[in-house]
Structure formats: C-alpha cells, structure tokens
Amino acid sequence: MIKKVDASKLKVGMYISNFDRPWLETPFLFNKVMLKDDKQIEKVRKSCSYVYIDTDKGLDVQESESLADADKKIEHEMQETIQEALKREPPPEDKVAFHEEIKKAKKVHSETKEVIKNVMQDVRMGKSISSGDAKKVVDDMTESIMRNRDALLCLTQLKKRDEYTSFHSINVCVLCLAFGRHMGYQKHELRDMGIGALLHDVGKMKIPDEILNKEGKLTEDEFKIMKRHVIYSAEILSTSYGINQRALEIPLQHHERYNGTGYPKGLKGDEISMFGMLSSIIDVYDAITSNRVYHNGMPAHDALKRMYEWRGKDFQPILMERFIQCVGIYPFGTLVELDNSDIGIIISINRIHILRPKVLVIINGNKKPYGEQKVIDLTEKLPDKNYKLSIKNILDPIALNIDTQQYLKGKGLLYTTSS
Ligand SMILES: [Fe+2]
Structure with missing residues (x-):
C-alpha cells in the first residue's frame, strides 16, 4: 500500500x-x-x-493516512483557504470581454513566438540581442492583460514537447503579467516584469546541448553547469539596451527558494525580491505542467495542489495562495469529470465561485464523444436551488489519450502554431 x-x-x-x-x-x-x-x-x-x-x-x-485521504484533505484545505482569501481580496475586473480580446491575444502570442525564437538563435550564435522587438511584444501583451487577463492566460495551454524552452519563456511571461496585474502592479512595473520573464532563460542557449536536452537526471557536475544559465541570462540582459535592474531580478532569482535551498545565491525569505518570488512560483508551475520530450506534465490542478503543499518551504505562502486565485483552482484546459459522469474541459475561470467554472462537455457518461459539444456553466441551479452539476474528479488527458488542445482549437480558443 x-x-x-x-x-x-x-x-x-x-x-x-x-x-x-x-x-x-x-x-x-x-x-x-x-x-x-x-x-x-x-x-x-x-x-x-x-x-x-x-x-x-x-x-x-x-x-x-492513506494517500487518497491525505489528498482529499489537502484539496479541501486549499479550496477553503482560497475561498476565504477571495472574500478579503476580490480579484480585479476585466475591461473587455474574453471574446473581444482573444483575437488580439492570439496575434501578439504568435508574434512573441517569432521574437523569442530569433532572440534564442542570436544568443546561440554569440550575437548580442536586440531588445527592441522583445520590448514591443511585451508592451502589447501588457495591454492585452490589462484589458482581459484570461485571453492570454488561455493561450498558455499551447505547449509543444519539442519546443519547450520557447513556449516556457512565453508562458512564464504571460503568467507573470497576469499574476502581476492580480497583485495590483502598475503598467510600467508589468513591462519590467514582462521583459525579465520573457527572457529569463536565454542563458540556457549557452549551455551545451547534451546537458540542456539530456533525457533524465543530470549528474552533479552537469547540474553545476546547468545552474550557470541564470548568470548567463543576467549577463546577456544587462548588456542589452533598455533592460533595467528590476527586470534582471527575474533571470537572476527565479531558481531561488523561500527556505534558502535555491540557487545561485541561496537567498532566503525577504532576501528574495518580489519579482524573484513571483517568478519562482510561475517557473515551477509551468515546468511541472509541461510535457517534455522525456516526461509528461501533470494536470494543472494537481500541480497547484502540490505547490500549495510546498508553500512555506519553496514559496512565500501568501503569494502561493494569490497565484492560485489568479489562475483558478481549475485552470484553463483542465480535464474534469462531472457528477453525471460527463467529461469536459475548463474553458472559463470563475474567480468569485471558484469551484464553478464553465466546462466544454466533450464525452458523455457512456464514454461516447458528443457530436455537438456544449458549454455548461456550473453556477446553473435547479428549481430547488441546488446546483445542476458539479466537478467530481480531475482527469489526466495523457492517461485517457484525450487531446484537449485539439478540442479548444475547434472552438477557436487556441490557434495552430507553426514550428
Ligand atoms: Fe531557469
């Protein structure tokens, strides 16, 4: 057992x-x-x-306790904590609706993908990077997040096993901007945060391929070399025009940990800057939810549950809770089973009633795909005032061989990216 x-x-x-x-x-x-x-x-x-x-x-x-009991307990505790915190700090409201923003968000997302690819190519070839293009896309992403944070957040589901580093860079940037806005940062601060986040791992392009792309665990010596990517990133960015000291806190501190066990400096607690603390949460969240060439990522809800347990050790506890409020207990793209046995994908976050997002139902209780998929709002109630449907379980799309990205592309919520 x-x-x-x-x-x-x-x-x-x-x-x-x-x-x-x-x-x-x-x-x-x-x-x-x-x-x-x-x-x-x-x-x-x-x-x-x-x-x-x-x-x-x-x-x-x-x-x-048995594993199942312990898991249920932590799930319940996390839900209670986040619900209580939301009563104290209601989330900021969006200025425009999701459907108005998604087209613009897709455009800037795809431009950012090109920019990050070029930047990485330049670093690989030993050229200095021109930060102008990167700053332009970060400005556009900041504007998009200020209008409606969910459009770009939804696009963080776009991930490719064989292009991990570029998708990870964009995702860390989007998540930092959304989290920064949730925390009340002003536009100019978000821009600093965004540029530091987008380029936080460019130093990896100076790490030998056999270490960067090694399948499985690095040896102690290889890990020592890998750790240097934070210094390389900071060196590259500090010589780039228009990138300020505050933005540099992200490449330098995203691997520091709250209890002092991180690197490069082993900073502890408040010695880590706010940008450093926020980006360390986001870097881990995106890394453990992404599929890599040699391992599968975990469902986002499960990742949040694990990270909630690590708070106080790896992450500043209040910030960890606020991050869960920002992305939702059931983030975009989470595959769920409802209590009528239907299976669906989360397509909208409800930040007031956090357990009641909108779900795109794709498979019925007899395991047959729905010809026409319908969207169910879990806040809907029966005449007796009970909720019509609720989430029963979180499912692993890889284990069930369900391509959630394909369904979302069909609904126009994601786009097909070229390599
Ligand atoms: Fe890193």
Missing part, C-alpha cells in the same frame, strides 16, 4: 516510492529509494516535507 508520510516520521527500512516534488528536483539519482541510513533520511528531509512510501516493499508507519 502506498502511504503519504511526513518526512519527520521516516525510518531506516522504509521504501520511498515517490517524493513530494518532481524527481528532477530531488537530490536522488532514482525516484524510488530504500532508506538505508540516517544520512539518507537527512537528505530527504532537507528537500521534502513529505514522501510516499510503499509498505509492501519496506517498513510501514503507524497512524499514517
């Missing part, structure tokens, strides 16, 4: 079947570990709050 165990309760002889974070972010070479000595236990405690143990393969722990 798999059990979730607090790291403080680990004992020699327990068999770890999974960590509380993606294996790539743990100091272990394998994702399954038999605990052999106290030194190993110390190593786990340093990087994880809890782990999953397999009691069929190693020692059991008494009084521990």
